[in-house]
Amino acid sequence: MFVPFGETEAEVLEDGExxxxxxxxxxxxRWIWRQSEEGKITKESKNIFFPIDxxxxxxxxxxxGARDELAQLLKQLLGAEVKVGFIDKDNMELEL
Numbered sequence: 001m002f003v004p005f006g007e008t009e010a011e012v013l014e015d016g017e018x019x020x021x022x023x024x025x026x027x028x029x030r031w032i033w034r035q036s037e038e039g040k041i042t043k044e045s046k047n048i049f050f051p052i053d054x055x056x057x058x059x060x061x062x063x064x065g066a067r068d069e070l071a072q073l074l075k076q077l078l079g080a081e082v083k084v085g086f087i088d089k090d091n092m093e094l095e096l
Contacts, residue, residue, distance in 0.1 A: 002026040005035040
């Protein structure tokens with residue numbers, strides 16, 4: 001189920017559509033530009049997932065560099081506890 005940011009009615013997902021989800025709760029759809037009510041960050045948010053999209057055969061080094069730079073800034077500027085990973089067709093889940 002996907003409820004767009006700022007809405008109350010659910011949208012129907014397309015077959016084969018790329019999404020980020022936790023269980024049956026869809027956080028984003030259409031890559032990451034469609035945010036959901038379920039996925040928005042609030043003052044009470046504790047665990048935040050920052051997807052950085054790319055392609056192994058085109059910009060893998062830049063994706064990893066951006067991931068690592070973001071992790072360092074979150075630690076340095078916000079004192080956040082950070083875990084990083086890489087999700088692809090062979091690693092479809094990230095253990096937290």
